[in-house]
Amino acid sequence: MKSNSTTIKDIAYLLDISASTVSRALNNHHEVSPKTRQAVLKAAKKLNYQPNALAIGLVKNRTNTLGVLMPDITQPFYSSAISGIEYVAVERGYYVLICQSDESYQKEMDLVSMLNKYRIDGLIICPATTTARYQHLREVNKTTPLVQFDRVVEKIESHKVVSNDYQGAYEVVTHLLQCGYQRIAHIAGPKQLSISKNRKRGYLDALKNARRSVEEQYICTCTLAQDHMRGCTEMLLDLPYPPDAIFAVNDPTALEVMYVAKQRKLAIPEDIAIVGFDDQSLTSYLNPSLTTVSQPSFAMGQTAAEMLIAQIESNAKVLFEKKVFNTSLVIRDSSQKS
Amino acid sequence: MKSNSTTIKDIAYLLDISASTVSRALNNHHEVSPKTRQAVLKAAKKLNYQPNALAIGLVKNRTNTLGVLMPDITQPFYSSAISGIEYVAVERGYYVLICQSDESYQKEMDLVSMLNKYRIDGLIICPATTTARYQHLREVNKTTPLVQFDRVVEKIESHKVVSNDYQGAYEVVTHLLQCGYQRIAHIAGPKQLSISKNRKRGYLDALKNARRSVEEQYICTCTLAQDHMRGCTEMLLDLPYPPDAIFAVNDPTALEVMYVAKQRKLAIPEDIAIVGFDDQSLTSYLNPSLTTVSQPSFAMGQTAAEMLIAQIESNAKVLFEKKVFNTSLVIRDSSQKS
DNA sequence: TTGTAGGCGTTATCAT
DNA sequence: ATGATAACGCCTACAA
Numbered sequence: 001m002k003s004n005s006t007t008i009k010d011i012a013y014l015l016d017i018s019a020s021t022v023s024r025a026l027n028n029h030h031e032v033s034p035k036t037r038q039a040v041l042k043a044a045k046k047l048n049y050q051p052n053a054l055a056i057g058l059v060k061n062r063t064n065t066l067g068v069l070m071p072d073i074t075q076p077f078y079s080s081a082i083s084g085i086e087y088v089a090v091e092r093g094y095y096v097l098i099c100q101s102d103e104s105y106q107k108e109m110d111l112v113s114m115l116n117k118y119r120i121d122g123l124i125i126c127p128a129t130t131t132a133r134y135q136h137l138r139e140v141n142k143t144t145p146l147v148q149f150d151r152v153v154e155k156i157e158s159h160k161v162v163s164n165d166y167q168g169a170y171e172v173v174t175h176l177l178q179c180g181y182q183r184i185a186h187i188a189g190p191k192q193l194s195i196s197k198n199r200k201r202g203y204l205d206a207l208k209n210a211r212r213s214v215e216e217q218y219i220c221t222c223t224l225a226q227d228h229m230r231g232c233t234e235m236l237l238d239l240p241y242p243p244d245a246i247f248a249v250n251d252p253t254a255l256e257v258m259y260v261a262k263q264r265k266l267a268i269p270e271d272i273a274i275v276g277f278d279d280q281s282l283t284s285y286l287n288p289s290l291t292t293v294s295q296p297s298f299a300m301g302q303t304a305a306e307m308l309i310a311q312i313e314s315n316a317k318v319l320f321e322k323k324v325f326n327t328s329l330v331i332r333d334s335s336q337k338s
Numbered sequence: 339m340k341s342n343s344t345t346i347k348d349i350a351y352l353l354d355i356s357a358s359t360v361s362r363a364l365n366n367h368h369e370v371s372p373k374t375r376q377a378v379l380k381a382a383k384k385l386n387y388q389p390n391a392l393a394i395g396l397v398k399n400r401t402n403t404l405g406v407l408m409p410d411i412t413q414p415f416y417s418s419a420i421s422g423i424e425y426v427a428v429e430r431g432y433y434v435l436i437c438q439s440d441e442s443y444q445k446e447m448d449l450v451s452m453l454n455k456y457r458i459d460g461l462i463i464c465p466a467t468t469t470a471r472y473q474h475l476r477e478v479n480k481t482t483p484l485v486q487f488d489r490v491v492e493k494i495e496s497h498k499v500v501s502n503d504y505q506g507a508y509e510v511v512t513h514l515l516q517c518g519y520q521r522i523a524h525i526a527g528p529k530q531l532s533i534s535k536n537r538k539r540g541y542l543d544a545l546k547n548a549r550r551s552v553e554e555q556y557i558c559t560c561t562l563a564q565d566h567m568r569g570c571t572e573m574l575l576d577l578p579y580p581p582d583a584i585f586a587v588n589d590p591t592a593l594e595v596m597y598v599a600k601q602r603k604l605a606i607p608e609d610i611a612i613v614g615f616d617d618q619s620l621t622s623y624l625n626p627s628l629t630t631v632s633q634p635s636f637a638m639g640q641t642a643a644e645m646l647i648a649q650i651e652s653n654a655k656v657l658f659e660k661k662v663f664n665t666s667l668v669i670r671d672s673s674q675k676s
Numbered sequence: 677t678t679g680t681a682g683g684c685g686t687t688a689t690c691a692t
Numbered sequence: 693a694t695g696a697t698a699a700c701g702c703c704t705a706c707a708a
Contacts, residue, residue: 345700345701345702346701346702346703347701347702357701357702357703358702358703358704361702361703361704362703362704365703389701389702390700390701390702392700392701392702393700393701393702393703394701394702394703395702396700396701396702396703397701397702397703397704398702398703
């Protein structure tokens with residue numbers, strides 16, 4: 001079935017020259033006569049020659065391939081980041097293998113292992129929510145250039161690309177306070193995620209700096225499973241003094257908050273303000289449109305790919321960098337008391 | 339950097355046996371003593387041995403890898419299909435390489451070529467909107483099992499997985515007629531796409547069978563570029579007798595229709611009904627929520643993967659099948675005159 | 677049961 | 693400028 005692919009040997013045989021010459025001609029080695037080069041290229045086209053990437057990877061110990069492992073490629077933040085990665089990769093002559101962990105620790109480990117078997121030249125990874133142990137990352141990091149993306153493990157030394165979650169959250173809360181909201185709740189993400197920690201810290205500091213008290217009952221930690229998003233929302237709304245604003249750790253959660261609030265016939269933003277984080281594409285179409293925090297996901301992906309390729313192609317010891325991208329608050333109808 | 343990976347030779351050396359024995363032990367060949375097998379497995383674990391997929395692929399001429407090429411992985415229909423593909427692939431011991439063409443013909447060809455270089459065992463592809471020539475598919479189809487997904491080229495002989503676009507569209511129009519809409523417009527997709535043709539055919543037949551006249555002015559063909567979606571909508575709404583219902587070829591287009599309609603302060607569904615196709619996840623959150631046609635994308639992905647793997651693993655000549663999945667109309671607020 | 681040898685397709689190092 | 697040879701890591705007849 002797959003046997004009819006032509007190799008450099010076929011070309012060599014056809015032209016009655018050696019395989020090495022064919023190889024050189026194909027790779028633009030300077031030490032080959034223009035005449036034979038022409039002949040080789042012509043024959044290659046005629047025989048529809050396709051180089052075997054496996055063989056090349058084997059001998060060169062380089063595959064020109066980047067692995068990308070994201071929790072969920074359907075989320076616009078990640079898919080947009082992937083586009084950014086691809087953009088740079090293609091430009092620089094690299095292939096991209098995309099995988100998704102579905103937020104599963106086990107799947108994440110399996111995929112890291114499979115990418116490793118394929119001898120990718122580098123890996124960009126955003127760990128799953130359920131990932132709390134990082135041995136697999138440490139292991140990969142020993143042998144393969146690694147860029148941690150969005151959700152990062154500080155202790156693991158590698159390039160890191162994140163957005164300024166702290167600042168973004170801080171601005172959200174400040175905005176809500178300015179709008180006159182009094183009881184601002186926060187649905188936080190899983191504790192082990194860096195983004196959860198930083199967004200929560202921004203929330204707390206904004207309250208403190210405004211000399212507001214922080215009430216534990218208004219903070220709930222969500223697994224980010226859809227059921228639990230709703231559960232958290234209901235818990236908050238069932239409090240004796242329910243919050244009049246909810247800042248959700250991300251847009252999918254904010255959508256669930258909105259869903260529950262609508263079911264309860266709460267007016268948004270009059271009875272309750274809702275704010276998300278990510279700026280997913282459809283959030284502006286919602287009714288009311290969702291206030292959220294926009295992250296430069298495409299640029300973040302580009303930067304991750306650039307850092308990774310730079311590390312791959314560098315012979316010197318690299319100094320690991322952490323690039324922090326600024327976010328911007330997008331104020332829409334879900335948080336504007338009129 | 340990547341040189342410290344252990345090979346079967348290292349294991350062989352450590353145990354003072356031959357590499358072939360190590361290979362056999364690792365691959366559960368029956369002709370190897372339990373004792374050596376144990377020793378090999380133990381050494382492999384100790385040395386953190388990872389088989390080199392490139393080398394295996396080279397010698398076996400099989401990579402256990404499926405290529406998946408979709409126009410846009412951010413669209414829920416495709417990402418959900420990909421999940422279905424992955425589900426089956428993992429179960430059957432295959433890897434999945436995901437690529438997106440960004441609806442670009444050139445990128446599609448480049449990616450097909452790169453997947454080919456990697457000697458994937460099979461390919462599931464949904465061509466880009468801009469793809470009007472299919473030589474690259476024919477070429478791949480000669481040497482690699484191929485499944486055409488969603489958008490298919492009938493003339494190319496291979497397995498095909500599609501949904502019943504005709505029926506879906508037919509039901510949409512029938513529903514709109516029952517609701518009393520009189521001037522039902524259709525924003526169709528690019529002419530070369532099978533889904534465009536079939537949905538348009540469903541639209542036309544539903545009108546004809548209801549003895550309604552078909553007016554060309556109510557049909558416009560869209561490139562599916564965002565600008566053009568809006569342009570088409572505006573053209574329709576600017577007609578002397580504008581439509582009172584618009585059936586868009588897919589959900590992203592329906593969203594743009596909704597956007598323009600809202601800008602013009604049209605009441606939905608009173609002034610105008612809007613219906614999409616795909617059932618993207620957020621469409622139920624919109625206001626008004628969007629009537630659309632749901633497709634079993636996950637199951638379609640599963641089926642595509644199953645057909646592909648069956649073909650890969652079959653020695654006999656395969657009889658190509660076309661699996662058509664039924665759709666279901668999801669009636670929401672954007673089409674319900676009260 | 678185990679070892680030897682050859683080969684998968686390509687590149688790199690020597691010669692020539 | 694070109695050719696022969698070895699090597700990349702692994703598998704698989706064949707031989708022992």
